[in-house]
Amino acid sequence: MFKSIVHSRGSGIALALLILLALLPLIVPRFFVYIFALIYVTSLLAMSLNLVVGHGGMFQFHHGVFYGVGAYAMALVVTKTSWPLWIGFVAGPLVAATVGLLIGWFCVRLTRLYFAMLQISLGSLIWAVVFRWYKFTGGDDGIHGIHMPPFLASLNHSYYFILVVLAISLVLMYLILKSPFGATLQAIRDNPQRCEAVGIHVRRHQLYAIVIATFFAGIAGVLFVVLERSVFPEMLFWVMSLEILIMCLLGGWFTFAGPMLGAAITVGLRTFVGRYTEYWTLILGIILILLIFFLPDGVMGFLLKTFRSQAKEGSERSPL
Amino acid sequence: MLRVEGVVKSFDDFTAVDGAYLTVERGETVAVIGPNGAGKTTLFNLITGHLKQDSGKILFKGEAIGGLPPYHICRKGIARSFQIVNIFPRLTVFENVQVAVHCQQRRSSTLFRPAHTIAVKETRDILESVGLSGQTRNVAGSLSHGDQKVLEIAIALGNEPELLILDEPTAGMSPEETWTTIELVKRLALMRGLTILFCEHDMEIVFSIAQSIMVMHQGRTLVQGTPEEIRNNSFVREAYLGGA
Numbered sequence: 001m002f003k004s005i006v007h008s009r010g011s012g013i014a015l016a017l018l019i020l021l022a023l024l025p026l027i028v029p030r031f032f033v034y035i036f037a038l039i040y041v042t043s044l045l046a047m048s049l050n051l052v053v054g055h056g057g058m059f060q061f062h063h064g065v066f067y068g069v070g071a072y073a074m075a076l077v078v079t080k081t082s083w084p085l086w087i088g089f090v091a092g093p094l095v096a097a098t099v100g101l102l103i104g105w106f107c108v109r110l111t112r113l114y115f116a117m118l119q120i121s122l123g124s125l126i127w128a129v130v131f132r133w134y135k136f137t138g139g140d141d142g143i144h145g146i147h148m149p150p151f152l153a154s155l156n157h158s159y160y161f162i163l164v165v166l167a168i169s170l171v172l173m174y175l176i177l178k179s180p181f182g183a184t185l186q187a188i189r190d191n192p193q194r195c196e197a198v199g200i201h202v203r204r205h206q207l208y209a210i211v212i213a214t215f216f217a218g219i220a221g222v223l224f225v226v227l228e229r230s231v232f233p234e235m236l237f238w239v240m241s242l243e244i245l246i247m248c249l250l251g252g253w254f255t256f257a258g259p260m261l262g263a264a265i266t267v268g269l270r271t272f273v274g275r276y277t278e279y280w281t282l283i284l285g286i287i288l289i290l291l292i293f294f295l296p297d298g299v300m301g302f303l304l305k306t307f308r309s310q311a312k313e314g315s316e317r318s319p320l
Numbered sequence: 321m322l323r324v325e326g327v328v329k330s331f332d333d334f335t336a337v338d339g340a341y342l343t344v345e346r347g348e349t350v351a352v353i354g355p356n357g358a359g360k361t362t363l364f365n366l367i368t369g370h371l372k373q374d375s376g377k378i379l380f381k382g383e384a385i386g387g388l389p390p391y392h393i394c395r396k397g398i399a400r401s402f403q404i405v406n407i408f409p410r411l412t413v414f415e416n417v418q419v420a421v422h423c424q425q426r427r428s429s430t431l432f433r434p435a436h437t438i439a440v441k442e443t444r445d446i447l448e449s450v451g452l453s454g455q456t457r458n459v460a461g462s463l464s465h466g467d468q469k470v471l472e473i474a475i476a477l478g479n480e481p482e483l484l485i486l487d488e489p490t491a492g493m494s495p496e497e498t499w500t501t502i503e504l505v506k507r508l509a510l511m512r513g514l515t516i517l518f519c520e521h522d523m524e525i526v527f528s529i530a531q532s533i534m535v536m537h538q539g540r541t542l543v544q545g546t547p548e549e550i551r552n553n554s555f556v557r558e559a560y561l562g563g564a
Contacts (some may be wrong), residue, residue: 174430180422183411183435186420190408197368197406197478198420199394200428208429 018167025156037159039267040166041223046247046259047173053245054176054208054253057189058107059116062123065246066214068236070096070221072130073172075143075231080136085149092225093218097140099126099209100214107204108210116136120238127236142232146225162223173255176212185209208218246284250291252298261300321346321515322367322398322483326387327376329359329366336362338539340376344483344517349509351526360519361403361492363536364487366466367517368400369393380483399481401472409461411450416460416471418443420478443478449511450474450504466497470504477508483506486518488523498522502529503561504524506511526552 025033049063052309073095077088103122107115130137137143152158176182184205188195192202225231234240251262266284273280295302324342337359343476344350351362363372367378369390378386384395399420408416420440422428430438443477450470455463460471466525469489476484489505490498502525509516520526526533527547534544535556543553550556 083495149347175434178434178436179432180427180430180435183415184419184422184428187408187411189412191406193370194402194406194408194475195419197370197394197400197402198475199391199423201391202420205428206402261521 014170018163018194020117021163022160025159030155033155033159037155037162037227039160039264041227042165042167042247042263042267043260044169044223045217045220046244046251046263047170048213048220049212049244050248050253050259051173051177051216052209053183054148054255054259055182055189056185056206056213058206059185060114060119060209060210060213061116061245062119062238062241063213064238064240065123065126065236066096066100066217067224067240067244068130068231068233069126069220071224071231071235072143072221073135073218074225076144077136078146078225078247079143085147090220091296092181093215096218096221097211097215100217101211104207104210104214106207118242124238127233130236131233137233139229140233142230144230146229146231148226152226156230158226161226165219165223169219173216177256181205181208191299200216246288248298249290250298250302252301253298254297255304258294258298258300259285265299312319321381321519323377324363324367325377325380326376327363327366327373327378329371329373330364335539337366337373339541340518340536340542341540341541342534344515346482346515347513347528348531349505349516349518350439350532351530352517352534352535352536353521353523353526354519357538358536359539360536361487362539364400364485364517364519367393368398368485394481395481398485399476399479399483400485401469401476401487401489403491405468405472407460407468407471407475409459412456412458413447413458413460413463413471414443416454417446417474418479420475421446424479446477448473449508450477451500466493466501468492469497470501473501473504473508477512481514483515483517486516486550488519488521490520490522498525505529 021036024036031120045067048293049060052060069090069300074088074092077083078085103119107119107123110118131140133139152161184195184200188200188202188205195202221235224235247262247266248259249260249262250265251260253259269280273283289300297305322342324340324346327337327340329337340359340363342352352363352447356358362371365546366373366386368393369388371383372387377384380396380398392505408419418435418439421442422435425439427438447456450472450473452467452474455467462467463471471493473486474487482536486505490501493501505516505518506529508514533550534548535542535550542556543550545553
């Protein structure tokens with residue numbers, strides 16, 4: 001099952017990158033270790049959204065909800081129960097996927113913008129509950145000082161944990177996209193009507209994809225808690241969802257790794273431009289406008305195209 | 321194998337199909353003819369579940385299939401091609417057919433196994449049998465119109481149907497492509513023992529391959545019979561064959 005990955009050209013690049021990133025905490029200051037860890041968490045979130053948006057062609061406009069639900073599930077298990085900590089880690093993705101199943105079950109019955117509107121409504125409902133239910137979720141204060149197991153005691157430990165979980169998740173996502181399930185999902189994106197005519201239960205397939213995507217969003221939520229030791233209702237707010245969507249667009253949603261690049265650019269801008277002006281989103285907005293006009297395939301799509309035309313039809317389809 | 325009995329379908333106040341009758345026996349090649357707007361495509365859409373009839377019965381192997389969703393009807397053994405090219409333009413030719421084969425083999429939900437290792441032989445065989453094996457790696461959207469129409473048929477074959485429905489398989493083709501495609505359809509009927517239901521404007525083609533012809537006019541079935549009977553039917557000649 002891993003053969004296809006081991007033999008692909010991108011795996012060499014990915015492995016080299018992984019080793020480089022693993023050495024990072026030895027070289028750069030603490031602040032950068034934190035920023036990189038944040039980029040990983042955001043990357044996983046953007047990648048999970050792209051499973052359904054880029055590869056599935058669904059209007060998943062409120063993906064942040066599942067990120068937040070995953071993070072809150074873990075936070076609540078850790079702070080409100082005396083269960084072992086690992087249950088919190090498992091609860092995050094499972095609860096997120098369950099909520100994904102419930103919301104998705106309604107959404108796949110509608111198409112396109114109606115799908116999007118329904119998801120935004122149902123998602124906002126969950127946000128409102130989290131935002132208002134002070135006794136249980138801490139309301140707009142969120143939950144802070146979440147206790148972590150000893151093996152995640154320092155920032156460097158958290159960094160490595162996040163990096164490893166990200167790497168495993170990416171391998172799984174890659175396998176899923178290259179499987180018959182993924183191939184069928186992309187066929188549905190291109191032509192749902194034809195898929196029905198060849199015997200595919202389109203809605204059910206889309207629902208499976210949503211469950212998988214929300215599961216990974218839940219993992220991203222757990223990783224956020226590992227890094228920040230806190231959760232906020234903003235994670236479930238629609239602005240968050242829009243931001244992830246922008247990351248996918250920025251990086252290129254028809255590529256595998258594009259959303260990670262988009263996440264890195266967004267987090268980087270917020271951190272470094274945000275230092276000088278609180279209007280960093282202005283820069284993001286301008287970049288986005290230029291992008292839509294000049295690089296409609298996203299940054300990664302553009303890089304791949306340039307790279308490929310230079311490589312002269314060597315092997316088709318880079319695994320990136 | 322397939323029986324359509326008095327099917328009616330209207331859109332708002334326009335009745336597209338107004339009493340259609342059709343019988344398709346196993347192993348037969350049956351044509352539906354009629355002028356534009358006679359309701360041929362609507363009838364096909366009713367049979368394959370893309371539309372739901374207002375009244376009447378559609379029986380496949382003795383079972384009522386009217387109103388079932390398209391994916392369900394496909395799994396019962398009816399596959400179709402579309403009049404207007406309806407393929408997966410961003411996927412390769414190979415992947416286009418493979419999607420159908422995966423579904424046929426109930427493997428569309430297989431996770432964690434690379435798709436390109438599953439159902440390869442079956443897909444190759446189909447592409448070879450329709451003459452597209454030279455283009456398997458090309459993106460489907462880049463094919464010529466004629467090849468895309470052939471790919472339509474190849475996708476339908478991926479479902480290993482018992483009944484293959486072709487909605488104007490040669491629409492928009494050059495005369496040369498048309499005859500290659502007709503040869504292909506004949507060969508498929510012969511070699512795979514397929515039952516084929518198709519509609520077509522070119523009377524020469526229809527009379528050359530159909531064993532049974534059903535004539536539609538303004539949503540109604542005028543008559544169904546052998547090519548000989550249709551040719552000699554004075555009513556049909558007046559209404560459709562232009563008194564020829």
